[in-house]
Amino acid sequence: xxxxxxxxxxxxxxxxxxxxxxxxxxxxxxxxxxxxxxxxxxxxxxxxxxxxxxxxxxxxxxxxxxxxxxxxxxx
Numbered sequence: 001x002x003x004x005x006x007x008x009x010x011x012x013x014x015x016x017x018x019x020x021x022x023x024x025x026x027x028x029x030x031x032x033x034x035x036x037x038x039x040x041x042x043x044x045x046x047x048x049x050x051x052x053x054x055x056x057x058x059x060x061x062x063x064x065x066x067x068x069x070x071x072x073x074x075x
Contacts, residue, residue: 005054
């Protein structure tokens with residue numbers, strides 16, 4: 001398991017809020033669109049139970065323009 005493994009939806013959302021992201025709208029199924037007004041970036045987050053797969057979290061961070069190391073430092 002990598003450093004980005006073991007994060008739940010709630011923990012990811014909590015940290016994204018620190019970076020300025022806010023819920024924008026509901027997408028297809030259990031997916032949500034989050035938006036950052038400062039960077040004008042969107043990211044899609046699946047709202048599933050259990051831990052987010054590491055690859056999915058990496059894709060979310062890439063789409064959001066967040067360095068994984070910065071994400072790990074925020075609490």
